[in-house]
Amino acid sequence: MSDGVRLATDIYLPQGAQPGDKFPTILYQTRYGRRMEVRKFFRPLLGNLTITVPREEVDLFTRKGYAVVAVDVRGTGASFGTRDIEFGDREVQDGRELLDWIVAQPWSDGKVGATGASYLGTAALMLASTGHPALKAIAPRSAILDLYADVAAPGGLRAKRFIKEWAQSTRELDNNDIRGLHPIAEKVLVGMSRVDEDAKGLYLKQAVEQHQNNVNIETTMGIVQGRDTREPETGLTLDQASAHRFLAEYHKHKVPTYWIGGWQDGGFIQSTINGFRTFWDHSKMLIGPWGHAQMATTSPGATSTEMQFSIATELLRFFDYHLKEIANGFDIQPAITYFLQGDTSWLLAENWPERQAEVPQFWLEDNFLLSHWQPEGYRTADRWTVDTIVYRTRHCHWDIFPQLRPTLWEPLSNVQAESAKLLNYTTPPLPEALRIIGSPVLELEFAGDSANASLFAWLEDVHPNGNVTLITSGQLNAGFRALADPKTEETCMGMEPCHSFRNEEYQPLKPGVATFAHIRFLPTAYRLAEGHRLRVSLAGADRYRFDALPHESTVLTVFKGRSRLILDNATTGSMVASELKP
DSSP states (O other): TSSSSOOEEEEOOOOOTTTTEEEEEEEEEEOOOSOOEGGGGGGHHHHSSSSSSSSHHHHHHHHOOOOOEEEEOOTTTOOOOOOOSTTTTHHHHHHHHHHHHHHSSTEEEEEEEEETTTHHHHHHHHHHGGTTTTEEEEEEEESSSSSIIISGGGGGOOOOOHHHHHHHHHHHHHHHOOTOOTTTTTEEEEEOOOOOOOOSSSSHHHHHHHHSSOOOOHHHHOEEEEEOOOOOTTTOOGGGGGGGGGGHEEEEEEOOOEEETTSSSSTTTHHOOOOOOOHHGEEEEEEEBBOOOOSOOOOTTTTTSSOOOOOHHHEEEEEEEEEESSSSSSSOOSSSSEEETTTTEEEEESSSSSSOSOOEEEEEEEGGGGESSSSOOOOOEEEEEEEEEOOOOSTTOHHHHHHTSSOOOOOSSSOHHHHTTTTEEEEESSOOOOEEEEEOOEEEEEESSSOOOOEEEEEEETTSOOOOOEEEEEEEEEEGGOOOOTTTTTGGGGGOOOOOOOOOHHHHHHHOOOOOEEEEBBBHHHHHHHHOEEEEEEESSSSTTTTOOBEEEEEEEEEEEEEEEEEESEEEEEEEOOOEEO
């Protein structure tokens, strides 16, 4: 790089490539190791093991006439340097210089596409802000557009479990300690792969020593309250590590983008959909029944975690059209392809969500009912003592790391034991099927018994036999309940309800005094069958995954009569989008 830092890079060329042959390039920038060195005994079976750069994709691209470049970003893997922030400006500059380097190689035809999942997808997204003429297309998968709202503190509540697991895994990798990858990892792997000229591993040793000065993710994110909280040493906020800081550049350069995500992918799916909605004029979107990084099928009702869809083949179609100008029909297919959970259909659409003339609403009623009709006047209030241990025996949308090890994952069905711990409001059996496509909103009139309250809401499908399936979830730190204007609050990406999550907007509760909170659920596409019941379940804590607030309410009072569930987009009867047979 221009500042002298050396980045470890692997180059894969098509088999049989000759001097003078030129190829388009697919670029992966990874924070988690471009490749692992396998112990000699296992090398004939595994070769050198790629981790976050799937070998299936490398093999397919090189077989189809692409070069592939995989890079350890600075301060990671076998690369030199240190990191004072994740997704920082210096890393974006590195990406620009990598593009310069690639197009100067004798095997490059001057065209580059970028992809990858999670951190790699976010790196691909930020690369599009550079305006580099060689970058022709990107396919960010499980990418992060807003590090605060979609990852670190969804709803203004700090995601302590994810932050701890992310920090631990990055710390181990930065130390070249691979024991945390898998129980038998140390028996099979040596560690990060050295670059070719580092026969004795001296460069790798020096690089790992430099990594000891990397930022501690748990320390920096552990102090976050609002999105404008500044880290004491660097003075940086999470907004300065978020891809949304480049909104103007994305709109200016309009790099063709294929957003790919999964319905069970926590807040990452919100980033995927917000990215598509914001850059709809140069984007397409694919959402499947998957978890994080599209490594497993995690949809409710799935009988196996095995992937039934080839992401690599879909990526090839995208890059073939944009880098090789192959007329494969990718340009004329509808903008959105998505899986309808609770069913077996893939649907096609042009907008997200497809708007309806009437927006269904359900009201919280007496006798713990969810009614399609607004009650007249107030009903009695429900007082509920907070249960702090919810969804601890079963995974939910926010459990990202178990999704990366599918044998640990259970689909989000048969959660009736967890649902029973919550405050439930349930409809009568539905007279016809109901499709919920979009981001439902709960307008909740409530009171706490202290200055703060954590509000959690789950949307559930109650089957006739009593089984319960988790559809989606939402949450809010009640201190951030003040609504902002989505037209002026850029971080909302036009979504409503809009909360700024800035410290200056924080409003403590007045104990016992009724107030409104607007909780937006994670986006979903789900079909409830005829005879099933729709349920809203509430909680005041999820101590397993999220930090408790100081002076957090232990008793919540829910006022009925004006509390309502708004299904952002729901239909009965005819499909809202054309159906695509699997």
